[in-house]
Amino acid sequence: MLTFAFIPFLQLNDPAPNIVRSRDRARNLVCVRVEPLQGAVEYPGRIQPPRPRGDDADRSTLVCRERLLRRGLRAPRDEAVLNTLEDRAQDVALRVSSLDPALRDRTWLVETFYDHPEVLDKISFATQNALMAQGLSVSDRHPKVAPGDVEVLTRLDPMEAYPAACARYQATGSVSGTDALLALVALDRRATELQAGLCVDGRWTWLP
Amino acid sequence: MLLAALSTGCVRVYHPIHGLHEPVIVDPTLPNLEDARVSVHCVPGDLLSRSQASALCRRVQVLFENQGAEVSTVTSAYRSPDDPFTPSDGAPPADEQASEPDTDAPRTELTVELRARQTHLSYHPLTWAAWTLTFTLAPGVTERTFAQDIVVRDASGVRLAARTLEGRTVRRSGAGVWVGNKLADWWWRDADDDLTSANADADLSADLYGQLSQIVFDAKLKQQVLERDVAARRR
Numbered sequence: 001m002l003t004f005a006f007i008p009f010l011q012l013n014d015p016a017p018n019i020v021r022s023r024d025r026a027r028n029l030v031c032v033r034v035e036p037l038q039g040a041v042e043y044p045g046r047i048q049p050p051r052p053r054g055d056d057a058d059r060s061t062l063v064c065r066e067r068l069l070r071r072g073l074r075a076p077r078d079e080a081v082l083n084t085l086e087d088r089a090q091d092v093a094l095r096v097s098s099l100d101p102a103l104r105d106r107t108w109l110v111e112t113f114y115d116h117p118e119v120l121d122k123i124s125f126a127t128q129n130a131l132m133a134q135g136l137s138v139s140d141r142h143p144k145v146a147p148g149d150v151e152v153l154t155r156l157d158p159m160e161a162y163p164a165a166c167a168r169y170q171a172t173g174s175v176s177g178t179d180a181l182l183a184l185v186a187l188d189r190r191a192t193e194l195q196a197g198l199c200v201d202g203r204w205t206w207l208p
Numbered sequence: 209m210l211l212a213a214l215s216t217g218c219v220r221v222y223h224p225i226h227g228l229h230e231p232v233i234v235d236p237t238l239p240n241l242e243d244a245r246v247s248v249h250c251v252p253g254d255l256l257s258r259s260q261a262s263a264l265c266r267r268v269q270v271l272f273e274n275q276g277a278e279v280s281t282v283t284s285a286y287r288s289p290d291d292p293f294t295p296s297d298g299a300p301p302a303d304e305q306a307s308e309p310d311t312d313a314p315r316t317e318l319t320v321e322l323r324a325r326q327t328h329l330s331y332h333p334l335t336w337a338a339w340t341l342t343f344t345l346a347p348g349v350t351e352r353t354f355a356q357d358i359v360v361r362d363a364s365g366v367r368l369a370a371r372t373l374e375g376r377t378v379r380r381s382g383a384g385v386w387v388g389n390k391l392a393d394w395w396w397r398d399a400d401d402d403l404t405s406a407n408a409d410a411d412l413s414a415d416l417y418g419q420l421s422q423i424v425f426d427a428k429l430k431q432q433v434l435e436r437d438v439a440a441r442r443r
Contacts, residue, residue: 016223016378019392023401023411031225033328033353033374060328062225062353062376076231080422083230159436187433190234193369193426195433206437208366 015064028071031064039063078119080192085126092196093130095207096182103200106180108138113185114194123184123194131182143174143181158187162197163204170202177201217386220379222408224415225353227373232418234275234425242276244428245315248322249282255324255354258283264322271417272424278315316431317363320424327374328353339382347385351378356416360427362434368427373419375412 017026039047039061047061074082097104110127114120128138145153145168153161153168162183169175181199196207234240248268250261265281272279332349339348353376360369386404393402400407 014378016376017221017401017403018380019388022397023407026221026223027229031223033225058328058330077233080231080233159433159440163440188429190240191426191429192231192233192422193430195430206433208434 015062024071028067029064030067031062033060033062035060075116077189077192078116081114081119081194082122084192085123086130088194089123089126089130090133092127092182092184092207093134093136095196096131096198097134097136099198103180104136106137106178106200108136109141109143109175109179109181110138111142111181111183112194113183115186115189127182127184139179143169145169145172145174158185162199166197166199166204167202169199175199175202217383218379218381219385219389219403220377220408221403222412223376223378224411225374225376227371228356228375228412228415228419230419232422234421236271236275236417236421239276240421240425241272241428243315243432244272244276244424245278245280245317246272246424247280247282247317247319248272249319251321251323252283253323255326261322267417268320268322268420271421275421316428316435318368318424318428318431319361319363319365320420321357321359321361323357325355325357326352327355328376342384344382345384347380347382349378349380352376358420358423360424362431368430369423371419371423373416375415377408377412 015021015026015029015031017023034042034047036047036050036055036059040049043061043063050059069079071079096108108128108131110124110131112120112123112127114123128140131138145165149165149168153165156164162185166175166181169181175181183197183199184194185197186194198205198207248265250256250265250268252258252261256264261283262281265283269279269281328351330349330351332351335346336348338346353374356373356375358369358371358373359367361367389403393404397403399405
């Protein structure tokens with residue numbers, strides 16, 4: 001009977017919910033399945049490479065890590081945005097770098113419009129890094145508009161406000177002819193995707 | 209007799225690996241898509257038989273209709289991944305079910321393509337050997353990893369969003385594992401954490417439909433921004 005009681009404790013290294021791992025603990029893991037060749041490179045000594053004549057069975061390893069912050073510690077929207085930030089920043093940078101080649105010579109400014117300043121800074125920083133990784137020159141300068149302009153712009157519909165702000169940036173010289181501004185905008189509190197807009201020579205374009 | 213009955217017992221758990229357990233902000237019970245017309249394409253193949261694809265489409269149709277969208281569904285055989293809208297017989301894909309068309313306001317046209325793949329299957333033969341030798345007291349384990357590919361396009365076929373959600377199911381069979389977990393369910397697990405109930409299916413459905421709602425909402429917003437941008441340029 002004693003043996004019987006301990007049998008469910010087998011396979012405890014499996015990250016799926018089991019006799020000692022609750023559903024919540026299992027959901028706090030982010031996992032990826034890696035093939036032996038890739039695993040041997042990324043985790044040498046822990047994952048064996050495939051044998052020279054091939055493995056007997058189809059082998060792969062599930063590599064899991066705990067989330068940096070426990071689920072529920074950050075607001076769900078911040079969590080959703082930050083969890084995928086690196087991928088999304090790289091995606092935006094790739095789209096920007098594939099635009100008009102003449103834009104590659106400009107100095108890129110990044111401006112993020114998001115509710116929480118801490119998250120906003122992280123988004124801007126990740127995007128600046130991703131742009132630099134694409135070989136673009138990036139400045140951490142923030143374009144400014146006059147307080148009177150802000151009062152007008154905040155009353156406009158977002159679809160009109162950003163183009164108008166772009167025009168003002170150029171008129172005031174805040175974004176000059178040698179600069180290009182990439183703006184990341186949270187348009188709806190229910191969205192986890194930020195919309196990317198481009199301000200070049202006073203003209204505003206939403207990136208597809 | 210009792211042992212024979214217990215030996216058929218199994219505990220099936222669902223484990224989200226990637227994307228499925230990300231936070232969802234939209235509330236699927238609210239009208240998030242009332243300004244959208246969504247065509248849901250459930251593509252049979254690999255993990256999805258034609259009838260399963262059809263069942264999935266029906267559920268997704270209800271999910272989006274509950275959020276105010278006008279929905280049509282398509283479950284056709286597709287010629288190739290590069291040409292997803294051409295069915296194998298050359299005829300245009302017929303809508304199997306469609307909600308009543310709404311002619312009041314212009315709606316954002318979206319096409320959602322759903323595909324499911326099995327990316328890994330393992331029977332863990334040693335566990336099944338132990339299962340046999342111990343008369344099902346040791347658990348026999350079968351593990352599957354699946355991927356759900358979701359692509360959202362606009363009316364002209366331009367891709368607005370693409371995500372792959374991954375999860376796995378682990379099935380542990382045998383009298384030992386079933387009794388052990390049943391006792392744990394009775395004694396110390398919360399109802400939400402029960403492993404011998406239908407929680408696995410409920411969790412998988414909640415995750416998948418939540419993520420679908422979020423992805424389609426984000427895609428709709430992006431499409432509306434681009435549509436308004438194009439309209440503003442024409443003025």
